[in-house]
Amino acid sequence: MTLDLEDDALRMEVSERLLFAPASTQLTPEGARLLKQSVGVFQGALADHRVAVEAHTDEVLPTAPGAPATTAWELSAARAVSVVRHLGEREKLAPARLSATGHAAYRPRVPADSPPNRALNRRVTLRLSPTPVTPESVAVARTEPPQRPVKRVAKAKAKKMARR
Known part of the structure; x- marks a missing residue:
């Protein structure tokens, strides 16, 4: 597992062997524990x-036998969805914050010219990036009335009490 800071995102890269058995889309118990720790x-x-x-x-x-995916695209997409479902359903991350993408073999880290290199390319990346400011959130922020200062209210009450 590696952590890197790139541009405006924190990237956590996890080897597929930590999360999944070969050809499987089910998280291993170790993978579920790793995700639970990361959610903190x-x-x-x-x-x-x-x-x-x-x-x-x-x-x-x-x-x-019984492998759920028949292509690299299906396997990578199903694994991404499996991690997203775990984060949303088990770890209670807000679904609006989550997305899943399968890249198959088309974004390798290293050339896939040997078994060790292919193993390096089989991975899951979690990329954490700031939620963009939307026009809707800006509109809500502009229309909410400012809160009244607490000190003014207390001072007004004190003045009333002094007059009596």
Whole structure:
């Protein structure tokens, strides 16, 4: 697992072996624990950030009996959705903050010319980036009346009491 800061996003990259068994879209118990630990950060200091989950596979799709995916596209997309569902349903991250993307073998980190390199390319990336300011949120902020200062109210009451 690696953490990197890029532009305006925090990128957490996790090897697929930590999250999934070969050809599987079901999170392993270790993967579920890792995501649970990571959510503490997502809900704390980065509570207003979006979480984009990107799953990557390679061109060699393992043939396991009963494998849910028949192509690298399906496997990567199903894994991304599996992580998003876990974060939303189990870890209670707001669904509006989550997105899932499957990249198959088309965004490799290194050339896929050997088994160790293909293993490096099989990964899940969680990218945390600030939620953009929308025109709707700006409009709401402009239309909400400012709160009255508490001191003024207290001073007015004190003046009334002094007059009596």
